[in-house]
Amino acid sequence: MSTLDELKEVIINGNAPAAKRLTEAALNQGTRPGDFFAGAIIPAMDEVGRRMRECEFFIPEVLIAARAARASTEILKPLLAGDSSVRPAGTVVCGTIKGDLHDIGKNIVAMMLEGAGFRIVDLGVDVGPEKLVDAVRREGADFVALSALLTTTMVNMKGAIEALIAAGLRQQVKVMVGGAPVTESWAQSIGADGYGKDAPAAVELARRFIAEAARGMSAARRGAA
Amino acid sequence: MADHRTHRVVLRPIGVEVRVRPGEPLKDALFEQGVEFPCGGQGRCRGCRIQVLEGSAGVNAAQQERLSSDELAAGWRLACQCVADSDLVIELRQWDSAILSDESSFAFTPRPGLGVAVDVGTTTIVAQLVKLASGRVLAVRTALNSQARQGADVMSRLQFALSAAGRRELEGLIRRQIGALIAQLLFAANAQADQVRDVVLVGNTVMHHLFCGINVEPLSHYPFISGGDGLQVLSAGQLSWKLPADTRVRFLPGLGGFVGSDILAGLLATGVGESKDAVGLIDLGTNGEIVIGNRDRILCASTAAGPAFEGARISMGMRACTGAISEVTIENGKPRCHVLGNTRPAGICGSGLVDAVAAGLDLGVIAPSGRFANGGSAWQLCAGVALTQKDVRELQLAKAAIASGLVMLRERWGGADPARLYLAGAFGNYVNRTSARRIGLIDYQPDQVEPAGNTALLGAKLALFSRDGENGSYTRLRSRVEHVSLSSDPHFQDVFVEQLGFTENIGAFVNARHEESIYEHPGRT
Ligand code: B12
Ligand code: FES
Numbered sequence: 001m002s003t004l005d006e007l008k009e010v011i012i013n014g015n016a017p018a019a020k021r022l023t024e025a026a027l028n029q030g031t032r033p034g035d036f037f038a039g040a041i042i043p044a045m046d047e048v049g050r051r052m053r054e055c056e057f058f059i060p061e062v063l064i065a066a067r068a069a070r071a072s073t074e075i076l077k078p079l080l081a082g083d084s085s086v087r088p089a090g091t092v093v094c095g096t097i098k099g100d101l102h103d104i105g106k107n108i109v110a111m112m113l114e115g116a117g118f119r120i121v122d123l124g125v126d127v128g129p130e131k132l133v134d135a136v137r138r139e140g141a142d143f144v145a146l147s148a149l150l151t152t153t154m155v156n157m158k159g160a161i162e163a164l165i166a167a168g169l170r171q172q173v174k175v176m177v178g179g180a181p182v183t184e185s186w187a188q189s190i191g192a193d194g195y196g197k198d199a200p201a202a203v204e205l206a207r208r209f210i211a212e213a214a215r216g217m218s219a220a221r222r223g224a225a
Numbered sequence: 226m227a228d229h230r231t232h233r234v235v236l237r238p239i240g241v242e243v244r245v246r247p248g249e250p251l252k253d254a255l256f257e258q259g260v261e262f263p264c265g266g267q268g269r270c271r272g273c274r275i276q277v278l279e280g281s282a283g284v285n286a287a288q289q290e291r292l293s294s295d296e297l298a299a300g301w302r303l304a305c306q307c308v309a310d311s312d313l314v315i316e317l318r319q320w321d322s323a324i325l326s327d328e329s330s331f332a333f334t335p336r337p338g339l340g341v342a343v344d345v346g347t348t349t350i351v352a353q354l355v356k357l358a359s360g361r362v363l364a365v366r367t368a369l370n371s372q373a374r375q376g377a378d379v380m381s382r383l384q385f386a387l388s389a390a391g392r393r394e395l396e397g398l399i400r401r402q403i404g405a406l407i408a409q410l411l412f413a414a415n416a417q418a419d420q421v422r423d424v425v426l427v428g429n430t431v432m433h434h435l436f437c438g439i440n441v442e443p444l445s446h447y448p449f450i451s452g453g454d455g456l457q458v459l460s461a462g463q464l465s466w467k468l469p470a471d472t473r474v475r476f477l478p479g480l481g482g483f484v485g486s487d488i489l490a491g492l493l494a495t496g497v498g499e500s501k502d503a504v505g506l507i508d509l510g511t512n513g514e515i516v517i518g519n520r521d522r523i524l525c526a527s528t529a530a531g532p533a534f535e536g537a538r539i540s541m542g543m544r545a546c547t548g549a550i551s552e553v554t555i556e557n558g559k560p561r562c563h564v565l566g567n568t569r570p571a572g573i574c575g576s577g578l579v580d581a582v583a584a585g586l587d588l589g590v591i592a593p594s595g596r597f598a599n600g601g602s603a604w605q606l607c608a609g610v611a612l613t614q615k616d617v618r619e620l621q622l623a624k625a626a627i628a629s630g631l632v633m634l635r636e637r638w639g640g641a642d643p644a645r646l647y648l649a650g651a652f653g654n655y656v657n658r659t660s661a662r663r664i665g666l667i668d669y670q671p672d673q674v675e676p677a678g679n680t681a682l683l684g685a686k687l688a689l690f691s692r693d694g695e696n697g698s699y700t701r702l703r704s705r706v707e708h709v710s711l712s713s714d715p716h717f718q719d720v721f722v723e724q725l726g727f728t729e730n731i732g733a734f735v736n737a738r739h740e741e742s743i744y745e746h747p748g749r750t
Binding site for chain 1: 376445713
């Protein structure tokens with residue numbers, strides 16, 4: 001087994017000290033910092049997502065796996081700072097909607113997206129429209145991920161999307177929503193770009209948005225030619 | 226024409242008639258009528274005593290042990306232990322004894338006329354007609370809350386009531402329904418409307434607001450503080466009830482947040498606020514209220530466990546009624562299911578679910594993480610009923626919510642840990658305490674935990690007679706209550722994650738690897 005394969009295994013099993021040790025070992029063996037993502041971290045977190053969906057993993061297992069992934073990325077981040085060939089898959093601004101303090105689901109979504117190579121700006125809980133708009137503008141976000149766990153707060157997602165429109169930022173970002181009371185049809189009715197029933201779905205959505213944007217761009221180029 | 230395969234059982238004083246098959250325990254039939262079985266029907270507590278007035282019902286060893294020979298000769302039986310041998314007329318003593326029992330320190334002030342006590346639950350409403358001179362219960366009625374068609378849980382109802390029209394609709398539904406229940410009580414007891422002097426209602430904060438016509442908007446979002454949860458005094462005339470127009474109708478005050486007068490009533494019923502030593506009270510309902518207190522100080526919180534203990538969100542879940550698996554034990558290395566009504570199992574109720582998971586853990590079918598040990602997706606409990614992996618996960622969420630609430634309240638309490646815990650509500654009556662401990666729902670020795678029955682209703686009844694409740698405002702008692710908001714405590718999540726597993730070890734496992742919190746808490750510092 002290569003060191004990267006081993007790293008993938010220990011991340012899945014949530015062994016943070018081993019993840020740290022193996023990351024250092026692989027660096028010493030000459031693995032380039034940028035290669036850890038496709039080679040270990042992203043496939044590991046994809047596997048964690050799969051196991052979560054199969055009910056094999058539950059919240060604690062997912063959290064310690066994400067934690068182990070972070071033990072590795074923490075070492076890599078400073079090394080990647082100067083490397084312009086490695087860029088995050090995109091920036092996600094996430095948070096729990098105004099009036100709501102439930103954040104366990106949102107945290108898992110954030111960790112899975114992070115594990116999939118996205119840059120996360122987590123606004124925390126009780127996030128109102130102004131705070132969201134500010135962060136999207138400041139961080140140059142590509143995606144917004146909003147969570148709601150209460151029937152009474154999920155309506156505030158609509159206000160958040162309206163605020164993005166009013167601020168002229170709606171075209172810049174793709175908005176995904178989720179949380180126990182949220183449904184696909186609700187997401188559509190408030191004009192969100194996607195709904196995810198679980199954390200792996202958030203990753204799938206973000207990847208789909210990227211693929212669609214790429215297709216859209218090549219179509220536009222063909223149109224221009 | 227009489228059906229010869231069943232026995233007719235008439236219940237006094239409420240005049241209800243039920244049918245039981247020969248050999249069928251009386252317990253199941255009586256349970257459906259709202260009779261409570263404080264020790265879960267194990268023949269230990271005598272709380273389910275009945276007196277057989279006509280017909281015969283067998284005596285077993287448990288009854289011989291718990292009842293004196295005089296009592297047995299006078300027809301006293303333990304309802305949880307006996308089976309009808311013929312048609313029966315029985316008298317229920319449970320509803321009276323709670324008020325009149327010698328043990329209770331409660332100051333009983335007899336007065337003429339009748340009173341009505343109502344527990345306005347989100348799901349179920351229970352109303353009793355009481356003789357104010359003696360405390361005797363003359364009639365009982367139970368009904369499903371008619372607001373339920375506009376949402377099963379309080380948040381869905383709040384959402385519906387955010388529009389003025391929605392609020393008026395829910396208010397009308399509940400007022401009409403309770404008015405009708407009172408009319409039925411009077412009819413059943415052959416009593417006159419003008420004998421009714423006093424009506425006391427208790428319920429959670431949302432039920433309180435919706436009944437009294439108070440704006441629910443502040444309850445729909447953080448910080449969930451309404452300010453309007455004090456004592457509400459209305460009159461029967463205002464409510465268009467068929468009672469003398471000036472009959473006093475009181476909805477008792479809440480304790481803060483979502484913790485309502487049902488819990489205040491629970492304090493009255495269990496004496497938490499008078500105890501020298503710290504005691505706890507837990508209502509294992511959807512909102513999972515927890516109280517720790519003594520005569521100096523009372524802490525309370527709600528944990529939002531969700532409805533898993535009522536069988537909701539469980540693939541084959543159902544309420545505790547005929548056909549539900551209510552108990553699971555292990556026999557010869559296999560699960561053995563007890564089904565309410567001794568019929569074919571149709572599903573599983575909350576107490577069965579807790580037992581099943583405890584049995585699964587003991588049998589090694591379920592690993593400490595909650596995962597089925599063989600990697601499967603379901604576990605067949607008996608012909609027709611299986612437990613899925615997702616069911617176990619739902620139970621983990623619900624039990625972790627309660628368990629972490631209790632852990633955090635105990636931490637906040639600081640002083641001597643409560644040595645005694647009362648369990649309120651039907652599920653608390655039925656759940657096996659050893660199983661509850663096994664799954665980590667309640668980390669207390671079974672003999673420290675005491676099922677206390679419908680403490681909301683009992684407390685409401687006590688309020689009918691009370692002299693020291695300042696007419697129902699309970700200002701002094703409430704001034705000692707501190708409402709603890711778990712939502713704004715950043716520590717909650719770590720405790721919650723720790724409590725999700727089935728042994729203390731999972732917490733140790735998480736902590737051993739990460740000295741600091743597993744989460745970062747953006748926006749919460
Ligand atoms: C834990 C919990 C709490 C904790 C919250 C701790 C915290 N920091 O989060 C505490 C005890 C504080 C709490 C408080 C309250 N709670 Co609460 N709580 C729960 C509970 C038990 C579990 C929720 C949870 O964490 N699930 C686990 C996570 C992982 O699941 P999830 O959030 O759904 O997330 C997954 C998916 O939905 C998805 N997802 C989530 N967000 C997003 C976003 C995107 C973009 C995508 C793609 C996907 C996605 O991915 C996640 C992972 O797969 C549920 C009941 C239950 N059994 O489910 C009630 C529940 C959610 N709570 C409820 C209520 C009513 C409350 C309170 C209002 C009442 C009270 N008793 O005080 C307060 C309000 C708190 C507040 N200010 O917001 C109700 C909501 C009912 C309704 N219809 O609205 C529930 C359903 C319980 C119930 N039936 O009564 N609660
Ligand atoms: S003795 Fe029958 S319920 Fe306790």
